[in-house]
Amino acid sequence: MFDLMWLLIAIPLASGALLLIWGKESDRFGHLIGTAASAASFVLGVVLFVRLMGEDAGHRSQAVSLFTWIDTGTFHVEMSFVLDQLSGLFVLLITGVGTLIHVYSIGYMGHDERRRRFFAYLNIFVAAMLTLVLAGDYLVLFLGWEGVGLASYLLIGFWQHKPSAAAAAKKAFVVNRVGDIGMALAIMLMFAQFGTSAIAAVDAAAPGAGDSVTTALGLLLLLGACGKSAQVPLQSWLLDAMEGPTPVSALIHAATMVTAGVYLVVRSNAIFDASEVARTAVIVVGLVTLLAGAWIGCAKDDIKKALAGSTMSQIGYMMLAAGLGPAGYAFAVFHLITHGFFKANMFLGAGSVMHGMDDDVEMRHYGGLRTMMPITFATFGLGYLAIIGVPPFAGFWSKDKIIEAAFGENLWVGLGALLGAGVTAFYMTRLMILTFLSQKRWRDDVHPHESPRVMTWPLIGLAALSAVGGILLLGDWITEWLEPVVGHAEHHELAVPAIVLTIIITAVVLLGVVAAVVFYRREPIAAETPADSSVSIFARAGRHELYGNEVNETLVVRPTRHLTRFLVWLDGMGIDGFVTGLADRLGDTSQLLRKPQTGYVRSYALTMFGGVAVVVLCLLAVTLA
Amino acid sequence: MNEYITLSLILFTIGAVGVLVRRNAIIVFMCIELMLNATNLAFVSFSRQHGNLDGQVAAFFVMVVAAAEVVVGLSIIVSIYRARRTTSVDDASLLKS
Numbered sequence: 001m002f003d004l005m006w007l008l009i010a011i012p013l014a015s016g017a018l019l020l021i022w023g024k025e026s027d028r029f030g031h032l033i034g035t036a037a038s039a040a041s042f043v044l045g046v047v048l049f050v051r052l053m054g055e056d057a058g059h060r061s062q063a064v065s066l067f068t069w070i071d072t073g074t075f076h077v078e079m080s081f082v083l084d085q086l087s088g089l090f091v092l093l094i095t096g097v098g099t100l101i102h103v104y105s106i107g108y109m110g111h112d113e114r115r116r117r118f119f120a121y122l123n124i125f126v127a128a129m130l131t132l133v134l135a136g137d138y139l140v141l142f143l144g145w146e147g148v149g150l151a152s153y154l155l156i157g158f159w160q161h162k163p164s165a166a167a168a169a170k171k172a173f174v175v176n177r178v179g180d181i182g183m184a185l186a187i188m189l190m191f192a193q194f195g196t197s198a199i200a201a202v203d204a205a206a207p208g209a210g211d212s213v214t215t216a217l218g219l220l221l222l223l224g225a226c227g228k229s230a231q232v233p234l235q236s237w238l239l240d241a242m243e244g245p246t247p248v249s250a251l252i253h254a255a256t257m258v259t260a261g262v263y264l265v266v267r268s269n270a271i272f273d274a275s276e277v278a279r280t281a282v283i284v285v286g287l288v289t290l291l292a293g294a295w296i297g298c299a300k301d302d303i304k305k306a307l308a309g310s311t312m313s314q315i316g317y318m319m320l321a322a323g324l325g326p327a328g329y330a331f332a333v334f335h336l337i338t339h340g341f342f343k344a345n346m347f348l349g350a351g352s353v354m355h356g357m358d359d360d361v362e363m364r365h366y367g368g369l370r371t372m373m374p375i376t377f378a379t380f381g382l383g384y385l386a387i388i389g390v391p392p393f394a395g396f397w398s399k400d401k402i403i404e405a406a407f408g409e410n411l412w413v414g415l416g417a418l419l420g421a422g423v424t425a426f427y428m429t430r431l432m433i434l435t436f437l438s439q440k441r442w443r444d445d446v447h448p449h450e451s452p453r454v455m456t457w458p459l460i461g462l463a464a465l466s467a468v469g470g471i472l473l474l475g476d477w478i479t480e481w482l483e484p485v486v487g488h489a490e491h492h493e494l495a496v497p498a499i500v501l502t503i504i505i506t507a508v509v510l511l512g513v514v515a516a517v518v519f520y521r522r523e524p525i526a527a528e529t530p531a532d533s534s535v536s537i538f539a540r541a542g543r544h545e546l547y548g549n550e551v552n553e554t555l556v557v558r559p560t561r562h563l564t565r566f567l568v569w570l571d572g573m574g575i576d577g578f579v580t581g582l583a584d585r586l587g588d589t590s591q592l593l594r595k596p597q598t599g600y601v602r603s604y605a606l607t608m609f610g611g612v613a614v615v616v617l618c619l620l621a622v623t624l625a
Numbered sequence: 626m627n628e629y630i631t632l633s634l635i636l637f638t639i640g641a642v643g644v645l646v647r648r649n650a651i652i653v654f655m656c657i658e659l660m661l662n663a664t665n666l667a668f669v670s671f672s673r674q675h676g677n678l679d680g681q682v683a684a685f686f687v688m689v690v691a692a693a694e695v696v697v698g699l700s701i702i703v704s705i706y707r708a709r710r711t712t713s714v715d716d717a718s719l720l721k722s
Contacts, residue, residue, distance in 0.1 A: 599718030601653075605644050 001051055002062040005083050008044055008091060009130045012037045016123030019116055027116050031109070034119030035102040038126055042095035049088045057484060060085055063136055063200075070139070074195060080136030082199070086485045089333060090133040090263060093340050097255045098126045100458035104348050105247040107454035108355060118158060118245070125151035129256050133263060138187045138197040141264075145183060145228065148257045149176050155252060156244040168240035175237040179227015186220035189213070203270040217271050218278020221264055222285065229261030229315050231289045236548045238312055239296070242304040246351030249304060254311045254347050255340040262315065262336055265322040266329050269486050273325060282323030283409070287416045290316025292546055294423035298430065299542025301529045302361045303350045306431050307343070310387065313420060314339045320417060321402045328405045329486035330479040335398035338469040342386035342395055345462035349380035352455055353435060356448040363431065364527055368440040372448040375456045377436050379463035384432055386466040388425040389509050394469030400502055401473070407494055407501065418508055425512025433520045441527040629670035636663035650702045650712040657698075661691045 015037030019030045026033070052060055061084035070077040083091070102122060109115045128147025135141035157169025190197045193213050194205040206214055225231065230238035241253050252258070265272060265282060272279050293312030300306040314335070321332035354361060356373055370377040386393040389400065399421060407414030442448065450456070472478045479489070494501065532540050541547065596607070636659055643656030665684045672680025706712050 601714045601717070602645055602648075609641060609645070 002048065002083060003064055004044065005048060005062070005064055005081055005134060006066055008041050008048075008095070009081075009127050009134065011041050011044070012123040012130070013127035016120045016127060019120035019123065027113075030116030031102075031106050031119045034116075034123050035099065035106065037123055038095060038099045038102045041126065041130070042092075042099045045088075045091040045095045048083060049092055052083065052085070052088050060484065065136070075191065077137055077139050077197065079140060080198070081134040081140070082136040083134060084485055085481050086263075086266065086333065087133045089337060089481075091130060093337055094126060094129050094133065094256050097340055097344050097462070098122075098129075098251060100461050101247050101251045101255075101344065101348065104250075104351070104455050104458040105245075107452045108247055108351055109245065112245075114158075118155075121151055121154045121158070122247075122251070125155065125252060125257070129260070132260055136199055138190060138199060138202065141199070141267075142183055142187060145224075145260065146180070148252070148260065149173065149180070149228075152176075152241070152252050152257055155248040156241045158245055158248065159243070162243065165243040168237075168243040172237040172241050175234050176227045179224045179234055182220045182223025182227070186217055186224065189217055189220065193217075199267065202268075206270040206274050209274065211275065214271050214275040215277045218268075218275045219281060221268055221271065222278060222281055225261030225264045225319070226285060227261075228264075229258050229319065230312050231261065231285050231315065231319055232292055233548075233551075235289060235292070235312055236545065236552055239300075239305050239308045239545055242302070242308050246304065246347060246354060249308070250344045250347030250351070253308065255344040258311060258315055259318065259336045259340070262318040262322055262332055265319070266332055266486060269326070269329055272323075273487065279323050279325055283320055283413060284323075286316045286319030286321070286323055287413060288316070289313070290320060290420045291416060291423070292316075294420050294427060295538070295542050296545050297427040297542075298423065299539045301363050301434075303353065303363045303366075303431065303435060304347070304361055306363070306427065307347055307350060310424065310427065311339075311343055313424065314343065314387070317399065317402050317417065317420065320406060320413070324405050324409050326487040326489040327408060328402065330482045330489070331398060331401040331405055333482060334472060334478050335395075335402055337472065338386065338394035338398045338466070341462055341469045342383040342393075342466035345383040345459060345466050346380055346387070348455070348459055348462065349376050349383065352376040352451040352459065353380075353448075355451050355455070357442065358446055360442075360446070362529075363434040364525065364529060365442050365446075366435045367438045367442065367525065368436070369448055370436040373436075373450045375450055376459065379456075379459040380436070381432070382463040383466050384428050386469070388428050388513065389421060389505065391506065392470060394466050396506075397470035397473045400505055403505055404494070404498060404501055418505060421505055422508040422512040425509040426516045429513045429516035430520055433516065434525065438520070438525055441525065626670065626674055629666060633663045633667040633670065636660075636666065648713045648715050650705070650714050650717075653714060654695075654698055654702065658691065658695070661687055 015033055019026060019034060022030070052062070055062075061082060063080060063082045065078045065080040067079050068076070069079040102119070105115075105118065105122065109118050112118065125148060128144050128151055130144070132141055132144030132148060135144055153169050153173045156172050157166050159165045160169075187197050190202050193209060194202055196202065196205075206217075223234075226234045238253060238258065242249055244253070272282065290313045293309045293314075293316055295309075297306050297309030297313060300309055318332045318336050318339070321328035321335060350361075353366065353369060353373065353376060356369075356376075357366065360366075382393065386395040389396040403414060403417045403421060406417040483489075532543070535543075544550070596603075640656040640658075640660035640663060643659070644653050647653050647656065665687050668680040668684040668687070670680075672678060672684075702712060705717055709716060
């Protein structure tokens with residue numbers, strides 16, 4: 001039965017290829033094939049997962065090797081896939097949320113003439129993401145890693161007629177390359193040190209390897225994770241990636257692909273457990289990103305960019321948890337799953353709002369939409385309650401556990417995570433007030449309306465999951481389930497009982513909500529974004545994404561451009577100068593030789609006579625001498 | 626003996642100078658023939674002096690080649706004259722654009 005796990009990948013891949021090759025005739029039903037392929041993968045995933053639960057705890061890691069991919073000398077790579085407790089959860093998340101988003105896209109992309117192509121790309125994304133999580137070898141993982149990068153590029157730039165979308169796609173691709181260098185170097189280092197890149201073999205070898213090796217591996221993998229998961233300092237592409245169609249933002253840039261970095265860290269837990277430095281680096285990156293993302297989320301007036309800032313921030317939480325070691329891995333995965341539910345829900349909700357508002361993304365043009373879009377409002381509201389961490393919704397359980405584990409690690413890390421929770425509550429409440437509550441601010445020629453059922457049903461499904469996602473923690477199920485993969489966690493005793501900490505967290509969250517209500521209920525909200533000069537320095541920095549683009553521009557882009565210009569100059573002066581100079585000299589010589597070619601027979605004859613005379617003189621000279 | 630060689634040299638020089646200075650293609654052609662015949666005279670004289678027939682044979686070859694050359698050369702001159710109404714060699718300089 002587990003031999004069939006390759007079908008999980010093959011079905012959407014075949015469907016994607018079919019849709020691209022078939023051409024225009026499949027325009028009418030292409031989206032149905034794409035959705036069916038994703039759904040088939042989901043059904044198979046559920047069947048395999050149930051079978052996995054039926055196995056003994058010791059036999060829950062099922063490996064399949066399809067064929068030998070590379071076999072040269074001592075380098076040997078199997079095309080191997082592993083379905084275990086960790087990848088099983090991911091398969092369900094990817095195919096489950098993926099299928100709902102496929103269904104939603106049928107409605108959302110209904111008027112797009114390139115809808116079939118969109119579904120083909122979505123299918124390819126699902127296949128690549130499944131390759132990534134099922135891989136049994138880091139090189140196979142890298143294949144999926146690049147595959148999702150490609151799908152992300154194609155889908156961000158899906159509306160390629162917009163220059164901004166094309167530029168955003170390129171930016172995402174280029175920034176991801178920086179992270180991919182880390183991944184590639186890590187794989188090379190594994191091969192150099194351990195002679196293999198199979199995940200199981202690396203896991204076995206990592207604890208015995210030297211400290212410097214595991215630290216280098218950990219930091220390189222972290223670089224890769226930063227690129228894919230939009231963590232500081234490689235965060236700049238995620239906000240621009242919102243140029244893509246909203247279902248893409250929901251599936252790729254919220255629920256699944258951007259969490260691949262967290263998956264990578266959790267999957268490589270043996271390496272990170274062996275290196276204190278790498279773990280600390282993960283914590284720092286996570287903490288910085290979680291605060292930076294929240295900051296940006298507070299200042300953006302574009303609903304998708306505000307949500308993107310929030311995504312950065314929530315992934316920061318996951319990274320932070322993953323950096324805590326065995327105490328946090330399970331909670332990182334838990335938060336990843338609940339975040340997949342509620343963030344996909346809210347992105348699709350934002351898409352539904354945009355659908356009703358003529359694709360306007362400016363929250364200041366919304367207001368009072370709760371009566372116009374009751375279903376979107378209700379489902380978005382559930383997602384909202386889940387993300388800010390109101391008990392008993394999904395986000396409460398996962399975030400509570402992460403903050404608790406953070407306090408177990410270090411007081412300051414815990415306080416940072418706690419502050420993040422408060423800011424999350426602030427910006428999400430702001431988003432809710434601007435969009436659904438407050439007074440109407442849209443123009444008279446806009447007619448907000450509820451989206452069709454094919455779009456609202458996935459919303460309802462995801463909202464339900466956002467509400468009850470916390471059930472995974474029931475009886476510590478998820479920590480026990482993942483324990484064979486991520487290792488046993490020593491239980492830290494906190495200075496205060498867990499229940500007190502939970503109350504403190506909830507109080508901070510409520511404080512954030514109250515602050516937002518006070519701030520945005522106080523006066524009528526401007527229908528246009530206030531000028532930069534009239535807002536505080538904090539809002540200004542947030543609007544400019546904490547000047548991340550400017551920093552990249554100054555530190556990387558401009559020096560590179562100068563270097564390129566210098567190299568071009570060197571090429572022009574040195575190499576081209578030599579070659580063209582040689583050609584020019586030859587030309588000059590030819591010009592000189594051209595002069596004797598007068599065209600007069602007599603002058604040629606004279607030359608001949610001269611030549612003969614010279615020859616005769618030479619002969620005479622030789623014979624006489 | 627020296628007289629023959631001297632005559633041959635004089636004839637050759639006249640021919641060579643004629644080729645170089647005259648413009649009329651017919652005259653140039655005649656000068657070329659003059660040079661060939663000067664050479665023939667030299668061949669025959671040396672042949673006589675050395676007492677073998679090699680030079681005589683060479684002279685016959687030169688005559689045969691000269692006859693063929695006259696045919697080709699004259700026909701070229703005639704066709705140039707027909708096309709351009711001139712036999713000046715300086716006017717036939719089209720290869721130099």
